Amino acid sequence: MTALVTLRNVTKSYVRGKQKVEVLHGVDLQIAAGEFLALMGPSGSGKTTTLNLIAGLDQPTSGEVVVGNDRIDKLSRGALADWRARNIGFIFQFYNLLPVLSADANVEVPLLLTNLSRAQRKQRVKTVMELVGLSDRGSHKPNELSGGQQQRVAIARAIVADPTLLVCDEPTGDLDRQNAEEIMNLLKALNRSQGKTIVMVTHDPRAAEYASRELHLDKGKLANEEVRHVA
Amino acid sequence: MKYFPLIWAGLWRKRTRTIFTMVKIVVAFLLFGLLQGINQGFGTVLRDLNVDRLYVSAKTNMTDGLPIAYANQIRAVPGVRALSHWTYFGGYYQDSHNPLPAFATDPEGLFQVYREIKVKPEYVEAMKKTRTGVLISDSLAKKYHWKIGDRIPVGTSIWTNKEGSNTWFFDVVGTMDLSATGGGFPGFYINHSFFQEAAAFGNGVVHYYLVGLNDPKQATQVAKTIDAMFANSSNETRTQTESELAQMQLKQIGDINFIVNAIVGAVLFTLLFLTANTMMQSVRERTSELAVLKTLGFSDTKVLTLVLIEALLLCLFAAFVGLALASLVFPVLKPIFGNFKMPMIVVSMGAGMALLLALVSGFPPAWRAKRLNIVDALAGR
Numbered sequence: 001m002t003a004l005v006t007l008r009n010v011t012k013s014y015v016r017g018k019q020k021v022e023v024l025h026g027v028d029l030q031i032a033a034g035e036f037l038a039l040m041g042p043s044g045s046g047k048t049t050t051l052n053l054i055a056g057l058d059q060p061t062s063g064e065v066v067v068g069n070d071r072i073d074k075l076s077r078g079a080l081a082d083w084r085a086r087n088i089g090f091i092f093q094f095y096n097l098l099p100v101l102s103a104d105a106n107v108e109v110p111l112l113l114t115n116l117s118r119a120q121r122k123q124r125v126k127t128v129m130e131l132v133g134l135s136d137r138g139s140h141k142p143n144e145l146s147g148g149q150q151q152r153v154a155i156a157r158a159i160v161a162d163p164t165l166l167v168c169d170e171p172t173g174d175l176d177r178q179n180a181e182e183i184m185n186l187l188k189a190l191n192r193s194q195g196k197t198i199v200m201v202t203h204d205p206r207a208a209e210y211a212s213r214e215l216h217l218d219k220g221k222l223a224n225e226e227v228r229h230v231a
Numbered sequence: 232m233k234y235f236p237l238i239w240a241g242l243w244r245k246r247t248r249t250i251f252t253m254v255k256i257v258v259a260f261l262l263f264g265l266l267q268g269i270n271q272g273f274g275t276v277l278r279d280l281n282v283d284r285l286y287v288s289a290k291t292n293m294t295d296g297l298p299i300a301y302a303n304q305i306r307a308v309p310g311v312r313a314l315s316h317w318t319y320f321g322g323y324y325q326d327s328h329n330p331l332p333a334f335a336t337d338p339e340g341l342f343q344v345y346r347e348i349k350v351k352p353e354y355v356e357a358m359k360k361t362r363t364g365v366l367i368s369d370s371l372a373k374k375y376h377w378k379i380g381d382r383i384p385v386g387t388s389i390w391t392n393k394e395g396s397n398t399w400f401f402d403v404v405g406t407m408d409l410s411a412t413g414g415g416f417p418g419f420y421i422n423h424s425f426f427q428e429a430a431a432f433g434n435g436v437v438h439y440y441l442v443g444l445n446d447p448k449q450a451t452q453v454a455k456t457i458d459a460m461f462a463n464s465s466n467e468t469r470t471q472t473e474s475e476l477a478q479m480q481l482k483q484i485g486d487i488n489f490i491v492n493a494i495v496g497a498v499l500f501t502l503l504f505l506t507a508n509t510m511m512q513s514v515r516e517r518t519s520e521l522a523v524l525k526t527l528g529f530s531d532t533k534v535l536t537l538v539l540i541e542a543l544l545l546c547l548f549a550a551f552v553g554l555a556l557a558s559l560v561f562p563v564l565k566p567i568f569g570n571f572k573m574p575m576i577v578v579s580m581g582a583g584m585a586l587l588l589a590l591v592s593g594f595p596p597a598w599r600a601k602r603l604n605i606v607d608a609l610a611g612r
Contacts, residue, residue, distance in 0.1 A: 057526060057605045078530050085528020092609070096523045100240035110527045112233050157527075 003066075004165065004197050005031035005054055010063030012049050023049045025220040026063070033164075036191040036198045038211035045217040047201040048169055054199055055088050055167040056080045068164060085113045089158030089196075091187075093170035095150040097142040103153045104129065104138035110161040128156040132186060148179030155186060159196070166190065168200040172207045184210040234537060242541050244513065249545070252509045256549035256588075257556065259502045260581055263495050264557025264573060267581075270491040271574040283447040284344060285454055286476045287440035290467040294319075296436035297466050299427075304460060305440055310453045313443035315340030318423060318436065322385040322399070324375060331371070331385060332417040335426035335437075338366060344443040347411040354405020362425040364404035368418025372406050379403050391431045399429070442470075499584060507592035510542050514596035521600050522608030535601035542593025543586070550585030554578055 007029040013022045024046045031037050031054075039047045052058040053065050056072045065073040067087065075083060089110075090096075097106045104125050111121040129135045132152040142150050151171060158166055168187065172180035188210045190196045200211060208214050216223040243249055287305065289295035296318070306314045320333035338358045342348055350366065358364045367377060377383060381403045391397055401421055409416050427434050444453060454470035461468045514521070521534055529537075558573035 052606055055526075057609075078532070081525065081528050081530040081533075083528075084526065088528075090526050092523075096519065096526075096609075098237075098240070098520055098523065100244050101237070105236060105240070109237070109524070112237070113528050118233070 002033050003030040004033040004035070004068060005029070005199070006064070006066040007050070007053070008064040008066075010050075010053060010060045010065060012046070012053065012058070013061045022061075023220050024053075024060075027217075027220070027222060029215070029222065031197065031199060033197055034191070034195050035213060036188070036211045037200065038208035038214045039199065039201045039217060040203070040205075040208055040214055041217035041223070044219075046220040047217050050217065051167050051169055051199060051201050054165070055090065056084050085110065085161065087164045089161070089163040089166045091151070091154050091158050091166065091168040091171045093173040095142070095147075095154045095174075097150055097153055097157075099142050102139050102141055103134060103145065103156075106142070106153055107156045107160050110157060114161065124160055125156075128160045129153075131159075132156045146179070147175050148182060151175060151179070151183050152186065155183070155190075159190060159194075164197065166196050166198045168198065168202075170202055170204075171200060172202065172204055177206075180204070180207060234540075238537055238541050238544065241513075241517070241537070242544055244517065248509060248513075252506060252545065253549040253552075255502060255505055256546060256585075257553040259498045260550040260553025260585065261556045261560075262498055262553075263581055263584065264554045264577060265560060266491040266495055267577045268557060268561060268573045270487055271577055273487060283444045283450070284473045285442040285444065285450060285457070285470050286473065287442060287457055287468050287470045288438065290458075290469040293438050295466075296433070296438055297440065297468060299435050299437055301440065301461070301466075301468075305442060305457055308453055308456050308460070310445050310449040310456075311442055312445045313340060313343035315344045315441045315443075316423065316437035317417075317439040317441060318426065318433075319389075319438050320385075320387060320419075320421060320426070321389055322387040322419075324383065324385060327386070327388070329375075331419045333385065333387075333419040333421060334417050335423040336420050337423055338420060341420065341441070344441045345412065346443075349408035349411070351405060354407075357404035358420075358422065361402055361404050362422060362428075363400060363402050364422060364425075365401035366405050366407055366420045367403060368409045368416075369406050370409070371418050372403075377403050379405060390426075390433070392429045393431050395431070499588065503588060503592055506542070506546065506588060507595060510538070510545075510593055510596040511599070513541075514538060514600050518603065518608050519611070521603055522605045525603065525605050526609070531601045534603070535597045538597035538600045539590070539593045542597070543589040546585045546589035546592070547582070550581055550588075554581045 007027050010024055010027045011022060012024040013020055015021075027046075027050060029050070039050060041047050049058070053060055054067065056067070056075070060073050063073070064071060070083060072080060072083060097103075098109065101109070107125045107128060108121050111124060116124070125138070126135065129138055132155055134149060134152050134156070137145060137149060142153070145153065166187070171187065172183055175183060184207050187198060187200070191198050198211075200207070202208050287297065287301075289297050299316075302314060302316065305311060315337050318335040320335055322331045322333045323329050324331055338355055342350055342355060354366060358366055365383065372378065383401050383403060385399050385401060387397055387399065390399075392399055407418065409418055423437070442453070442457070444450060450472055454472070457470045458468050524534060525531070554573070554577075561573055
């Protein structure tokens with residue numbers, strides 16, 4: 001098994017006011033290429049912090065973060081931004097679409113950072129919008145779409161630049177059960193058919209069941225692990 | 232260019248606020264364009280004024296007047312091509328709300344000095360033959376629907392006639408085309424000889440001698456000669472070129488340059504804060520959206536640039552509209568200021584001011600966007 005993501009003895013502290021708070025205490029973690037990992041744990045356990053470090057949104061206080069062949073804890077802010085554009089797709093709990101842009105334009109945003117022509121960008125957007133089942137909603141603004149549809153647009157935006165790794169922070173946290181199931185099935189399909197490595201933070205045990213592995217964090221440390229062989 | 236839809240959409244995120252901000256900038260640059268345009272226009276007009284004409288008035292004050300007897304002596308000065316004179320009549324038509332730019336003059340000499348005035352010779356002849364005759368500009372004729380043969384009652388608060396009345400009657404004998412003389416040129420001329428006979432006082436006096444020169448290069452020399460000729464007399468003279476006279480008259484209104492710069496400076500300074508506040512508010516509202524852009528891989532510099540371009544678009548577009556409106560207003564002001572046009576220097580200055588406004592007001596929010604921490608912004612901190 002080839003590790004796509006490796007965290008070695010990672011710690012992370014924040015300074016809040018006059019207090020220094022250590023959120024992660026020496027986390028060691030490996031995520032294989034093509035894996036679908038669910039990170040679970042109570043609030044404040046360090047799930048989102050771990051996700052942010054893997055996604056290059058934040059830097060560890062100490063330890064190593066390796067994604068692919070890159071030591072991303074060593075990259076500058078500028079280099080990290082460039083790295084994120086090439087390697088990471090993000091899916092947020094509250095979709096975080098740009099309200100002033102249409103669904104198609106939202107999906108196109110990551111492609112603006114590439115050298116693709118306008119026609120190539122449009123073609124890619126069309127393809128992923130079909131993949132998430134929203135090809136007829138491309139001209140709609142986010143506020144004209146349901147929560148489930150907005151999350152599909154967010155997934156389309158996450159995969160449009162063909163990243164190595166998808167990171168999802170509570171992707172079903174704002175959805176009803178039916179929409180949550182649809183989104184999880186979509187993520188599972190992306191993992192299975194397109195081989196996307198997915199790291200998902202969730203509180204929802206039903207969502208975690210779609211993952212091939214569950215990791216539990218508690219008070220900034222990995223608590224236990226459950227490996228599942230999904231059919 | 233590929234980022235344009237993103238920037239444009241950001242600009243119109245709060246449509247009403249953007250429109251109001253634009254309106255403020257448009258009005259400010261309309262004011263800037265008009266005031267600077269008029270200021271520059273005055274300068275251009277002053278530069279373009281004829282230097283082959285001299286104005287001779289009493290050294291103490293124009294209203295003190297000069298003896299009509301000076302005419303022959305001035306005419307005899309070497310370099311003088313033609314001579315006429317003006318005496319301010321300052322009347323009004325029907326009531327004082329309709330002032331008339333009326334002067335008593337020697338019509339024949341006047342048109343030799345002002346060769347750019349277009350008038351038919353038969354009208355000048357008719358003026359000479361009609362003691363109560365008056366030559367009026369085309370614009371006055373049009374304004375009051377006067378035509379040749381009309382008898383016009385003209386009131387004056389200055390001159391009483393020998394009948395003891397302040398109402399004078401004049402007969403329209405001809406019209407003049409003053410389009411080549413610029414705005415504000417007097418357009419109502421009565422015979423000085425009739426005025427002298429009919430006025431109860433002020434006989435034998437003129438307010439200005441108008442001197443036409445053979446060669447503009449002789450202006451200084453001729454002026455010195457005229458003033459020297461009457462030095463130490465009871466009626467000393469002050470001889471000025473047309474440009475000097477206009478500058479002196481403008482200074483009586485005030486230092487236009489200073490007033491214009493002070494107003495424009497105050498307006499733009501206020502605008503700077505308004506625009507900066509709008510941009511800052513706009514960036515503050517978009518904190519999470521800017522964080523998402525950074526999450527997707529937009530670098531700090533790219534986000535800074537996007538916000539700055541947004542400020543540039545807002546300011547430059549609105550400034551362009553303001554300046555364009557100002558240039559459209561100039562033809563409307565033609566009767567007041569003459570044939571002014573928006574000088575290119577004002578357009579360039581306006582573009583420079585808009586650029587400066589955009590950079591100064593856009594930079595603080597752009598810097599804030601650049602410094603935005605993704606994790607904190609996404610967590611709403």
